[in-house]
Amino acid sequence: MRKQLIALLLACACANAQPPAGGPPPEALQACSGQQQGTQCAFRAPHGQVNGSCRPVRQGLVCVPEFDGPTSLRTAPASALPEGQMGGRPSPGFNNGQPDMARAGAPLGADIPPTPDGALSIVSRIPDTNQGGCFDDQGLIPCPKPGQAYYGQDAQFSGASPAYSVRDGIVTDRITELMWQQAHNATRLSWNEARQACAQLELGGYDDWRLPSIKELFSIADFRGSVGRRPYLDDRFEIHQPDASILRNDPYASTHATDMMGQTWSATLYTGDHWGRKGVQAAFFMNFLDGHIKQAPIEGGRTALFYRCVRGKPWGDNDFVDNGDATVTDRASALTWQQRDDGQTRNWKQALAYCEGLDLGGHNDWRLPNIKELQSIVDYSRHDPAIDTRHLQMRDKRGWFWSSTTHGDNIRQADYICFGHCTSVDGIDVHGAGAQRSDPKDASVRRGDFQGGQRDEIRIDNYVRCVR
Template identity: 40%
Template sequence: MAVNTAVKESIVKTSQKIASYPIVDTGQRKSYSNNAVIPLPDNANDFYGQDASYSTNPPSYTDNNNGTITDNVTGLIWQKQMGDKLSYDEALLKINTLKLAGYGDWRIPTIKELYSLIQFTGSVKGEKALTPFIDTSFFNQPLGNTKAGEREIDAQTWSSTEYVGKTMKSDDTVFGVNFVDGRIKGYPKFNPRTKTPNKMYFRFVRGNKAYGKNNFIDNKDGTTTDLATGLTWQQTDSNKGLNWQQALQYSEDLTLAGHSDWRLPDAKELQSIVDYTRSPETSNSAAIDPIFYTSSIKNESGEKDYPYYWSSTTHLDGPVPESAAVYVAFGKALGEMRGITMDVHGAGSQRSDPKTGAPMSRGPQGDFIRVENYVRSVRDGNVVLAAQTYEQPLTEYINEYGRASNLTGSTTQKQNNKIKSSTQSNKFINRFDKDGDAKVSASEFKAGTKRFNHFDKNKDGYITADEAPTGPPKNTK
């Protein structure tokens, strides 16, 4: 008799009402290792704490049937269609005369408003579009015109946020989001060769003018809270570079200001604390409010600079799409062109790095790959732990441990659950027990001291079968 039992648990960590700047979830629900899709890990397994482990403010839109879309989370109202590409000056002229759905108060969105629409359910393979990084059931998203010599990814959407520094050594630059390849970059206003205006797409917006404006307070305990988003941040950073898996572990193991529910921020949470009025070139600082401490580094050209910071979000791009994760550049977004190292995309850009490997350069702008990026952890917000589902038939557990005789036609559901709980405990012990003593010592446990201490209920230095986890992770705050 085969029994399928699903155990699901959702734990609300914080139900704080967020006022003016709610961060919309990335939509990423699949879990990834360094190079593959994996089952959603629990808190005793590698890669726990990634984007799919948590959910916050799920995307929600309403089609108003008048050419506009309302974002029910942010309160912003958007154009559904974008029309043709425009130069920056052409967009400024158009916005002054635009009448849509009876409203005349449309504006070019800031980069934070525009980025609220990105969804990391998208995927791309180099210059070839696969799935857009925006909900195309509500918003149209054109591709680049390949017949005119463009790449499919040449469909960037400009914001109103101008880079306070210069890219490519001397270019006046405006930040935009590429919803085809899932990145924020600074794009020059003018073609550097022809000096003619570059043209991009624009998606105009109205409503909630407070969106994207931070309201930081210093909690005087090593943390900073943004009252606009409801997120509380680690005021310092990791003070060293880590690969992506190490970054996840760093945040999950962090205990700070009396709290242990820290996590690696997702891409949109991390981008929310960028200060686009600052840059290494103009303020001699990272692109972040000075309420935060930011490590300084020596960059690839030997200059003082500031790190890239990991997010928990996987960026699906390339021949092994699961192998890269999103970072935000709080210092110069460096690349190498014609043998010259320069800020190619601007501080505040969002790109991605391989989760593991060696530093190098790549891409048309020779983006520098660092792999070992820094971490600034986050907690709070309207966050829910993702549901953990155990759907393996009991017969598979029983056969694995030679317990088939315990399953009979008269076995009750309560007995089935008890058997399953026991076999899950045994499976945990077998996974970590290296010396065969039927218990797990601190040296055998590889998921961090904080988790070991959580499971070791009697504090005897071992996790035994009666202490081993038997289901979804519990909130260990």
């Protein structure tokens, strides 16, 4: 239950502070009385002052402590976690040592501007992330110049700028030519129910709606997002967090917070085994409130998520051509890729520098791809690894690859794609090859450290595949 989570958080932050048996510590509740969600707060514990931010629980708003740095603090063992976790969202446990519920607070999230006019224009048919702020390992910085540390990140390049038009409850994406349901479907459905709802939808004079693929769904993601500040979705689309009633009679309420529960089904099935369980089928989803791709079980109708319907020619297939010079061009996106990674893992700063310094195939304008570009080369028909190895090679099939995109929930982290199994610290494939998560950009991690209620493995040193 949520009160157990609060007890754990406070026990970690203040060793002598213990909540009463009936719920969160009264001081933590009182600190947020009359306040708004995300407001900074403080209260006195036996050891001294505890600082945090106000986060929603079933009892109301509670002051949740802030932490710094990766930690080996534990939640429940993986074997005790519920299958699917309502779509695989990590519990409000620990994220880079930060309690997930506090990620919406001022210290770790950010108000991120859109891509600036001065960003270097690139030829691409992948909708841009729209992330316009530059960051180092700790926070916002002035955008660096070529040759300086942290040069080459997302905000410094502009791909296909998001271009939408709205009419009759339909948002048309002029880049992908897909037409989207504008409205938020507030009733969470099982995967099969969501597919059926889209197939039966009549909107704007059209009756050929369908559940989108995960690549189509990710194409409308907006990486100005930050939990509690703005969704990972353009303002032209409607989206709302579920109300607190979703936590009533929920046996796993301690792992859920409404402002993070924007999980939205895709039609894309995971070809691997959900949580390593043979025969358990799962589908990928995009969480438009916390900015991650993960997967959830579809059998039995037990997992209910949001859905958003789409119509139009299927989008997102690759059209690779080998250039014969250790590079591969995807004619579908107009991007050219490093064909094979160099087998070295790096932190985020090093990954940016590696691509800036790469000279390959007669070109020296390589860069670290943003998260939407990187996700565009995932092959969701495969899982070991989730990439078309006929054209793009991986030296380590377990590999996770950095993007140039900072994660808005915690700007000390950057986004990556799991091309190999997306594992917990216990080695369980909890989110699926092809999932998208975030890692600390640089930190000291001890053996056994993890993030979130599903015990996400922390690597920090990830592989790199450059793009131009």
